[in-house]
Amino acid sequence: MKALIIDKVGHPAKWTDVDMPVEKVGYSIIRLTASALNHRDVWITKGMYPGIKEGVILGSDGVGEIDGRSVIINPGLYWGDNERVQSDKFEVLGLPQNGTFAEYISISDEYIYDQPTHMGMEESAALPLAGLTAYRVLISRCDARSGDRVLVTGAGGGVSQFVIQFAVALGCEVYVTSSSDEKIDRAVSLGAKSGYNYREDEWYKNVDAKFDVIIDSAGGDGFQHLIKLCNPGARIGFYGATLGKYQNLNPQILFWRQISILGSTMGSDRDFQDMLTFVSTHKIKPILDRTYRLEEAHLAFQRMESGDQFGKIVLIH
Amino acid sequence: MKALIIDKVGHPAKWTDVDMPVEKVGYSIIRLTASALNHRDVWITKGMYPGIKEGVILGSDGVGEIDGRSVIINPGLYWGDNERVQSDKFEVLGLPQNGTFAEYISISDEYIYDQPTHMGMEESAALPLAGLTAYRVLISRCDARSGDRVLVTGAGGGVSQFVIQFAVALGCEVYVTSSSDEKIDRAVSLGAKSGYNYREDEWYKNVDAKFDVIIDSAGGDGFQHLIKLCNPGARIGFYGATLGKYQNLNPQILFWRQISILGSTMGSDRDFQDMLTFVSTHKIKPILDRTYRLEEAHLAFQRMESGDQFGKIVLIH
Numbered sequence: 001m002k003a004l005i006i007d008k009v010g011h012p013a014k015w016t017d018v019d020m021p022v023e024k025v026g027y028s029i030i031r032l033t034a035s036a037l038n039h040r041d042v043w044i045t046k047g048m049y050p051g052i053k054e055g056v057i058l059g060s061d062g063v064g065e066i067d068g069r070s071v072i073i074n075p076g077l078y079w080g081d082n083e084r085v086q087s088d089k090f091e092v093l094g095l096p097q098n099g100t101f102a103e104y105i106s107i108s109d110e111y112i113y114d115q116p117t118h119m120g121m122e123e124s125a126a127l128p129l130a131g132l133t134a135y136r137v138l139i140s141r142c143d144a145r146s147g148d149r150v151l152v153t154g155a156g157g158g159v160s161q162f163v164i165q166f167a168v169a170l171g172c173e174v175y176v177t178s179s180s181d182e183k184i185d186r187a188v189s190l191g192a193k194s195g196y197n198y199r200e201d202e203w204y205k206n207v208d209a210k211f212d213v214i215i216d217s218a219g220g221d222g223f224q225h226l227i228k229l230c231n232p233g234a235r236i237g238f239y240g241a242t243l244g245k246y247q248n249l250n251p252q253i254l255f256w257r258q259i260s261i262l263g264s265t266m267g268s269d270r271d272f273q274d275m276l277t278f279v280s281t282h283k284i285k286p287i288l289d290r291t292y293r294l295e296e297a298h299l300a301f302q303r304m305e306s307g308d309q310f311g312k313i314v315l316i317h
Numbered sequence: 318m319k320a321l322i323i324d325k326v327g328h329p330a331k332w333t334d335v336d337m338p339v340e341k342v343g344y345s346i347i348r349l350t351a352s353a354l355n356h357r358d359v360w361i362t363k364g365m366y367p368g369i370k371e372g373v374i375l376g377s378d379g380v381g382e383i384d385g386r387s388v389i390i391n392p393g394l395y396w397g398d399n400e401r402v403q404s405d406k407f408e409v410l411g412l413p414q415n416g417t418f419a420e421y422i423s424i425s426d427e428y429i430y431d432q433p434t435h436m437g438m439e440e441s442a443a444l445p446l447a448g449l450t451a452y453r454v455l456i457s458r459c460d461a462r463s464g465d466r467v468l469v470t471g472a473g474g475g476v477s478q479f480v481i482q483f484a485v486a487l488g489c490e491v492y493v494t495s496s497s498d499e500k501i502d503r504a505v506s507l508g509a510k511s512g513y514n515y516r517e518d519e520w521y522k523n524v525d526a527k528f529d530v531i532i533d534s535a536g537g538d539g540f541q542h543l544i545k546l547c548n549p550g551a552r553i554g555f556y557g558a559t560l561g562k563y564q565n566l567n568p569q570i571l572f573w574r575q576i577s578i579l580g581s582t583m584g585s586d587r588d589f590q591d592m593l594t595f596v597s598t599h600k601i602k603p604i605l606d607r608t609y610r611l612e613e614a615h616l617a618f619q620r621m622e623s624g625d626q627f628g629k630i631v632l633i634h
Contacts, residue, residue, distance in 0.1 A: 141575075233401035233402030238572055240572065244568070245567060246565075246568060247564055248562050251536045251558030251561070251563060254580035255556055255557065255581055258403070258458075258581060258582060259580045260577060260580070262575075262578075263568070263571035264572055265573055
């Protein structure tokens with residue numbers, strides 16, 4: 001079969017012939033119909049990820065068919081029994097195990113779920129990794145509730161769009177930040193109330209009411225200002241920190257307002273099931289940026305690296 | 318009646334005659350039999366506290382009698398209905414309302430509870446503020462459980478001793494840090510396994526197994542090292558930060574290990590009731606450093622300022 005593999009660390013992924021997966025007890029072979037890109041895939045091809053193994057098929061997100069059943073894959077493998085945190089065996093699909101950028105995949109039955117029926121296969125393919133990450137950080141970790149004021153930083157990211165959509169569906173008042181007014185407008189079209197362009201100096205001084213939940217993936221020097229934007233009892237959830245370490249956090253504000261700073265990554269099997277149920281109940285459909293054919297995946301990678309996308313980049317198999 | 322009041326901001330508290338409290342509907346007048354010092358009392362006399370009001374009777378901790386009933390006072394007033402955080406009306410007893418360093422106090426009936434029966438009045442007087450703070454941060458906020466490895470920084474503090482005692486009672490494996498080997502030994506006598514003297518350079522490199530719960534009140538530059546001592550799923554609770562802002566926190570460790578950093582202050586009415594039940598169930602008795610007569614309170618203040626105490630400083634009325 002054809003697949004997109006890591007050929008040499010630091011080189012672009014290679015579209016090539018590989019062996020078909022073999023039948024195994026407790027596993028099913030899925031004919032993949034669509035997949036989607038995540039930043040993780042880009043980082044792996046650039047050698048910016050631990051444990052890179054040459055020859056591995058890339059891709060964490062995928063949907064497909066088994067004997068006419070439409071299925072979606074949970075890309076969080078071996079989470080374990082503890083809802084609080086993943087086990088030390090935890091893996092993300094697509095390294096070290098072969099991923100979804102292929103014609104077929106063999107995967108343990110416990111990670112196979114029915115595809116949501118209210119959306120098409122392209123949209124379903126966009127859901128797994130980013131939807132799971134968004135669900136856990138917003139709902140399992142930060143316990144966002146109807147009526148909460150929610151701030152989502154970096155409105156363009158794959159996860160943050162799901163956070164916006166999920167928070168809107170919950171009945172939260174959602175605000176965003178972005179470096180781009182256009183992305184703020186897009187977020188508003190998803191149901192956000194308004195946004196702040198963080199390229200403006202001291203944008204946080206223009207925020208006129210504080211937040212109950214803040215979801216961040218930037219971190220760095222700006223994180224200290226997010227704390228000042230917190231209502232009493234607020235929760236700050238984060239699942240990344242592209243701008244690095246947190247500095248100058250004011251503990252007096254944190255303890256007096258009883259703020260919680262909650263690290264989060266991916267999600268448990270229960271989170272994945274709950275996320276699928278939530279998405280179906282609220283008829284949420286992922287926002288797609290562009291779709292490409294799997295064999296043109298290099299164009300999809302270029303699109304992701306440009307940072308211009310709004311929504312998920314999907315590959316049709 | 319006699320009471321210890323703030324006479325002039327920045328001056329030592331004054332032992333003087335004041336008016337008896339007057340009867341009010343929904344309030345009871347308690348004949349106070351013992352009280353205890355908190356750092357808050359010292360900071361107020363030094364003018365290092367917001368909203369200082371001259372003429373106010375100091376003191377947050379107190380026990381006493383009403384018609385032969387032995388009672389203990391919850392010093393956290395007007396918490397409100399939200400378990401997550403105190404309301405904006407929240408006050409600590411002893412500023413702006415008249416406190417417990419007096420012969421009598423008038424207090425709303427909702428803050429009056431039965432004194433624990435397994436300990437004397439001096440020990441009971443030592444319990445309220447520090448016990449409440451310890452209970453909330455360790456149990457309500459950090460959800461410490463039997464078998465958890467718990468690190469308590471600054472073993473000498475009034476709150477941290479309760480944290481040690483409560484964690485030992487829960488069945489946790491408790492470790493401490495202190496600037497004093499003697500205080501570490503005292504913590505071990507309370508049931509801690511062992512401790513680390515933080516005056517030793519890079520003491521945290523000698524820690525051979527990580528922690529599920531860390532309770533801190535120091536903050537500052539050292540806080541970054543506590544994060545590295547966290548097990549996956551760990552909770553760091555804090556209720557103060559004498560060394561100031563947090564610097565250089567590594568977000569990758571925080572989100573990958575799904576660590577929670579949880580600010581906490583005092584506790585709700587439910588926390589107070591739960592704390593009393595917990596202390597009674599486990600027959601926990603506060604550690605007393607020294608007792609003084611109320612009219613010699615200036616000696617008690619000196620003792621607290623010396624930083625040499627281990628356990629609560631109690632005043633007998």
